[in-house]
Amino acid sequence: MSQSPAYASLLARFTRLHRFAHLAAIAGWDQATMMPPKGNEARAAAQAELEVLMHATLTDPALAQELQQAEQEAHSEAERASLREMRREWQQANLLPAELVEAQALAGARCEHAWREQRANNDWTGFLQNFREVVKLSRQEAQLLASAQGCTPYDALMNKYEPGMKSADIDRIFGTVKVWLPGLISRVMAKQAEEKLLLPQGSFPVEQQRQLGLAVMGLLGFDFDAGRLDVSVHPFCGGVPEDVRITTRYREDDFMQSLMGIIHETGHARYEQGLPRDLLHLPVGRARSMGIHESQSLSFEMQLGRNPAFLSLISPLICQYLCDQPAFAPENLALLYSRVHPGYIRVDADELCYPAHVILRYEIEKALIEGEIEAEDIPALWDEKMQSYLGVDTRGNYRQGCLQDIHWTDGSFGYFPSYTLGAMYAAQYFAVMRRSMTDLDQRIAAGDLSVVFDWLEQNIWSQASRYPTDELVSRACGEALNPDYFRAHLEARYLG
Amino acid sequence: MSQSPAYASLLARFTRLHRFAHLAAIAGWDQATMMPPKGNEARAAAQAELEVLMHATLTDPALAQELQQAEQEAHSEAERASLREMRREWQQANLLPAELVEAQALAGARCEHAWREQRANNDWTGFLQNFREVVKLSRQEAQLLASAQGCTPYDALMNKYEPGMKSADIDRIFGTVKVWLPGLISRVMAKQAEEKLLLPQGSFPVEQQRQLGLAVMGLLGFDFDAGRLDVSVHPFCGGVPEDVRITTRYREDDFMQSLMGIIHETGHARYEQGLPRDLLHLPVGRARSMGIHESQSLSFEMQLGRNPAFLSLISPLICQYLCDQPAFAPENLALLYSRVHPGYIRVDADELCYPAHVILRYEIEKALIEGEIEAEDIPALWDEKMQSYLGVDTRGNYRQGCLQDIHWTDGSFGYFPSYTLGAMYAAQYFAVMRRSMTDLDQRIAAGDLSVVFDWLEQNIWSQASRYPTDELVSRACGEALNPDYFRAHLEARYLG
Incomplete structure (x- = not known):
């Protein structure tokens, strides 16, 4: 059976997230292995911007709707497994209020x-x-x-x-x-x-x-x-x-x-x-x-x-x-x-x-x-x-x-x-x-x-x-x- | 004189663009100096995603409005110079239809x-x-x-x-x-x-x-x-x-x-x-x-x-x-x-x-x-x-x-x-x-x-x-x- 439109849209969203995560991973590797000290501030700002973007992508209300829709329509076992893991990633990003996440980031960094x-x-x-x-x-x-x-x-x-x-x-x-x-x-x-x-x-x-x-x-x-x-x-x-x-x-x-x-x-x-x-x-x-x-x-x-x-x-x-x-x-x-x-x-x-x-x-x-x-x-x-x-x-x-x-x-x-x-x-x-x-x-x-x-x-x-x-x-x-x-x-x- | 709200918003937008450009530059450097061959496809996809994002940021109609507004309100010489260069970057991204840009990218790559x-x-x-x-x-x-x-x-x-x-x-x-x-x-x-x-x-x-x-x-x-x-x-x-x-x-x-x-x-x-x-x-x-x-x-x-x-x-x-x-x-x-x-x-x-x-x-x-x-x-x-x-x-x-x-x-x-x-x-x-x-x-x-x-x-x-x-x-x-x-x-x- 073919994919539902909701699932197809989720695939596109998670593909984008995957590509952003690629950039974050390479920039993170570079930071730990190659980057000279004066690059740190600009790198941290760039990485934080990317995190904000990824968080916004995952907390987009349209994604939540598609997820619910796709879960009702899921046909195959593979699709259900895929949705289960999407749901998990969605929860990690959505269950906590942004203020708490930010307060934790600050307190943790300090x-x-x-x-x-x-x-x-x-x-x-x-x-x-x-x-x-x-x-x-x-x-x-x-x-x-x-x-x-x-x-x-x-x-x-x-x-x-x-x-x-x-x-x-x-x-x-x-x-x-x-x-x-x-x-x-x-x-x-x-x-x-x-x-x-x-x-x-x-x-x-x-x-x-x-x-x-x-x-x-x-x-x-x-x-x-x-x-x-x-x-x-x-x-x-x-x-x-x-x-x-x-x-x-x-x-x-x-x-x-x-x-x-x-x-x-x-x-x-x-x-x-x-x-x-x-x-x-x-x-x-x-x-x-x-x-x-x-x-x-x-x-x-x-x-x-x-x-x-x-x-x-x-x-x-x-x-x-x-x-x-x-x-x-x-x-x-x-x-x-x-x-x-x-x-x-x-x-x-x-x-x-x-x-x-x-x-x-x-x-x-x-x-x-x-x-x-x-x-x-x-x-x-x-x-x-x-x-x-x-x-x-x-x-x-x-x-x-x-x-x-x-x-x-x-x-x-x-x-x-x-x-x-x-x-x-x-x-x-x-x-x-x-x-x-x-x-x-x-x-x-x-x-x-x-x-x-x-x-x-x-x-x-x-x-x-x-x-x-x-x-x-x-x-x-x-x-x-x-x-x-x-x-x-x-x-x-x-x-x- | 203080900045106009339009100019302040432009600063925020161009700061985001600067951070995305940072990631593109480091990923590009890595591609030319460090990346093993099998990383190429994923890297190209990630870079292209980032380009789409930067292009979307620069072609956001709200940015064009702010630019026009700020140009009318610009107080200092420094601000006018800054707006002149923003306008230049805006033009590079906005004067060409997306289909032409894409056709050029494809034809050039081929x-x-x-x-x-x-x-x-x-x-x-x-x-x-x-x-x-x-x-x-x-x-x-x-x-x-x-x-x-x-x-x-x-x-x-x-x-x-x-x-x-x-x-x-x-x-x-x-x-x-x-x-x-x-x-x-x-x-x-x-x-x-x-x-x-x-x-x-x-x-x-x-x-x-x-x-x-x-x-x-x-x-x-x-x-x-x-x-x-x-x-x-x-x-x-x-x-x-x-x-x-x-x-x-x-x-x-x-x-x-x-x-x-x-x-x-x-x-x-x-x-x-x-x-x-x-x-x-x-x-x-x-x-x-x-x-x-x-x-x-x-x-x-x-x-x-x-x-x-x-x-x-x-x-x-x-x-x-x-x-x-x-x-x-x-x-x-x-x-x-x-x-x-x-x-x-x-x-x-x-x-x-x-x-x-x-x-x-x-x-x-x-x-x-x-x-x-x-x-x-x-x-x-x-x-x-x-x-x-x-x-x-x-x-x-x-x-x-x-x-x-x-x-x-x-x-x-x-x-x-x-x-x-x-x-x-x-x-x-x-x-x-x-x-x-x-x-x-x-x-x-x-x-x-x-x-x-x-x-x-x-x-x-x-x-x-x-x-x-x-x-x-x-x-x-x-x-x-x-x-x-x-x-x-x-x-x-x-x-x-």
Whole structure:
């Protein structure tokens, strides 16, 4: 059956939005990688103008009418899925009054800007003054979204990043992890205390690291005709699906973080490069959620990248591009990349400690948004949970404690769970792959990575947002999210 | 007196346009320097969407009303100048029917695309098939603009690049050049036949050339906090005044073209970087014309760059960044950079032969637009004029003859005069500077370039489009364009 006029008009509107988003993405990438400092003010003004335009396009009353009309007339399943995602994007732009959005942007910018110095100065009291306003406005946002969507305030915020996910589920999933994780960390540390490992020696010139990174990206199937690798202060995956821009940062005294960062961002990039070309202009053609996106980067970084089979595959490349030394032997690389050491900082955390950082933040931000605690209660809770989950003492150390992340400074509450959900999905995918391919690690070690890419391409990348997350995962894995695979993966890798 | 409401509203509209133009400029720069091939289709669509938006903004009937209202109410001279330039931009967008603009875009894109192969294949007949349509549409455009502006058709097209310039003036100016130029070229060639010069030896690694280029840009006052140097197939100066992006291309067997190209683009860049910051969002705050823009790049390339005093200043830098060799002695560099040799190709032409290439094109394109000749008459005219002006035989050689330039393929008739006008303005500026600074060359050789930059900043850059071109030049030089300075400059440099 042919498209209704309402749906056809929606396609035209979302195509325009897609093109504006293209310009915003490229200008944003340029800002982070290329732009000299004096370009900043004009760039910010241009980007803000584009945001106003996109918001006006999405809040045009005619679009709302067409959406309602098309929903009544939708014929095919594909069209219904497309409309569901359009509706979602419409809601994000329309459920909040413009004054609140503007107040949040201002308060967030002010808090984030001041935070950069306050963090360096360990100044929690100063931070609190701006942060209270951010919390107040985020609670208003959560309340408004919650009453429109019929869910709890925190779920309403999480819904921006993980559509359909409920904190009741997260509570159950993270509650279980909290039971087994601390014990596992202790056992692994005891085991690793007896291991002998060699540390890489030498300084590693940036250009050689870059060449190594490009070689590994090639191995991982990155399409260089549809993307680039550049440098930025904070690594990210940006650009557009047709032209994916990933970045890293280099330290001449340590290549390991940069290399694994490139592998991580390449996972994000292949998701974008693998989205169905004929749907890119529509919301249904975009990545499913932040958790699913993270499941791709973590499939690459954790399931592949830190896998001893993969490390044995790239060991010769490391020797070729950097230098040949005993520390780059496959067994030693595996030891280096699986070292467990509880610490203060989430972004520096190893695979095993990372979930503890996320659970801590989730519990605090949920209580904060639901009004169970106030902003000034955060440091005490932070200390208590760091002690309990990781045995780390952060008292008085706000800089390496509750001031370390950027997320809360601009009100991005509800995002943190995505990191650990991504790690869990990734573990589940690989468990499913291993079920049908018992020789998966041998294949990986032999460089036959296409079996992994084909599985991800078929089950995740090409599906975009056609299905809600649970259905996407069920179709891929035969069951929805099952965190047992994550635990099994960690025990196998770190105690096996 | 305070602004009228109409003028205030115009400011808001042109500020929006300025921000959209920012995004278009950065996306365009990225396309030429960074974008991988598969990004092209999405980028073209995004850019076209932005063009539609900008055109719609400029053709909004409310803007036309405000413009008329504000013109009646304008109080200050500054406001009247601002409105004059707004009116000019409005006319460019509003005088032509959308169907013609679209037909021209299509015909131009088709002709230019096919030309890339046709040029390589020396295929004039094939080119002619697409080109006839381009000419037909450009004649329509010229006719429409001419009747609205009360001028000749060719003047109407030239007005897009050189507001206010008349072909009657160009005829007179170029007519005089045609009289003395061929004889001057002959005499210079006879003189140079007896010169002994050393050719640079060696291969020059790209990174060393880049460092040399950056050092010379620094010497020329380029603000690296407000711009960058990158690589593209066709060198250009792009970006925005707050963030100027210049490019070059490198050949390892020849650093001379790249270095002089960088000096040329740095001239364009300093004009943009020197435009008044408080007017950047308005048409009156932009560069005056293409000829005046070219006068800045040629002030840098011809008046400074190929000046023996300047070459003696950068000789040590060339030795430092490339290698020390006899060919890099100041006197030999001056010989190398003033070598005269008539040839087929405009962009490879030396300072002396360049005007002949431009005059030839001007005469042919004017006759074509005015309907005195048809497209098929071009090759014979080209041959005749190349023989007459430069003594070069191009018969049957379309590739290096009338198919060499991109300008006509997409209908950019009226642009060519700007190149030689720019060279003439630049010669005039430096004659004026020398009048008050008899030791200018000693100062240049000593590295005291600020006297040149101060003059240009004060007289050209900071004036933007406040005055019509003639008035700008009169205020700067005490008289409007006087081509005698150009002839005197060439005779002094090449026969002196």
